[in-house]
Amino acid sequence: MLSTGALRAHLLAARLAGPVATSRERSLRSYRLFAARDPRALLGLDPVGCWDEGELLRLMxxxxxxxxxxxxxxxxxxxxxxxxxxxxxxxxxxxAAAAGARSPVLFGTGHPDRLLGFYADLARSLSAAGCVVLTPAQGAVVDVPTRFGVRRHRIDYVRGVALVREPGARSGGSATGVHTHSPLPVRVALAALAEAGGPLPELVVGDHGWVCGAGQLGVEAIGLADVDDPALFVGEAEGRVAVTVPLDDAVRSDYYAPLTRFVLGHARLPGRQEWL
Incomplete structure (x- = not known):
């Protein structure tokens, strides 16, 4: 298992923590948008509190x-x-709690090019522990509003992790999905499960709208978030997101591998050596 000291050193060396690539200007802009209840910053969360810019800065x-x-x-x-x-x-x-209860789990990411491997290894480990890794709404169409207008995407799964692609995009297990903050994909996935009669996820793992969208609907959710994504931290403060991990969510994909080792070790879940 990766030690805490080694993990801390890696976080700083890879700029996952410490001074990160996300600029202060970008973070403050996100806080302004969230305070104004702009959907681009809310990520599917409907905050209970007022959360003005000063409160958000103190929370972050x-x-x-x-x-x-x-x-x-x-x-x-x-x-x-x-x-x-x-x-x-x-x-x-x-x-660990999900594995112990053999809970159904849903994984989803808006950062497939960076975070797919991290989530996929967790999904494989939970599956090996007896959890059902859900893959609902495969191929379902989701019309996502963006700053360029409404874009049509479809839900796909790679190694048990949901992402969205543009219609006609290359599939076959590739991580070339769309970067999205939208909560619409998780809403479509959960609706498909409910319509089919379940089982519904007892835990959603991911980022962006996958976490906030699930948490807003009352599903336990945990995820990763950068400092310019205050919605997950507000959701955690208000009790709708169970755990939010602060880190840079856009570094090289292989830089997240030590985090996988640390998490699986602390959860006492099987890692790659047990899968081979």
Whole structure:
């Protein structure tokens, strides 16, 4: 199992935490959009609190370690690696509980080019532990509003992980899905399960709208989030997201492999050596 010290060093070296590529300007813009209840920032969450920009900044300082100084308006943003490590432990505990109960689980990502491998290894491990990894609404069409207008996507699964592709895009197990923040895919997936008579997921694992959309509908959800995605942290603060792990969600895909080892080790779930 990867030690806490080795994980912390990796987080900093890979810029998953510490000074990250996400700029302070981008984070503050996201907080403004969230405070204005812009759907692009809400990710499917309907907040109970008012959450003005000041409250969001204080929350993100508490949960991620960003500067709480509103006068700090430029440069790279910062994630405290200690907060990432603590959240990964909580993430692992939720996976262990799902494995112990052999719960049905749904995985989905809006960052398939970066995070597919991380989720796919977790899905494989939970499947080996006796969980049903759900794959509902395969091929279903989802019309997603974007800043370029409504774009038609379809739901696909790669190694047990849901993503969306443009119609006609290459499939066959590739990770070339669309980067999306939309909660619509998880709503379509959950509706398909309900219409078919279940089973419904007892845990949703992912990011962006997959987590917030599921949490808003009352499904336990855990996920990863960058500092410019305050919705997951608000969802956690309001009790609709169980665990949110603060980290840069857009580094090289292989940089997430040590996180997989750490999570599976703490959850006492089988890793790659047991699968071979």
């Amino acid at each position: 300082a508490e949960r991620c370690g960003v500067s709480a100084d509103p006068a700090h308006v430029s440069g790279p943003d910062v994630i405290d690696p200690e907060r990432t490590v603590v959240a990964l432990r909580g993430f692992a505990e939720r996976l």
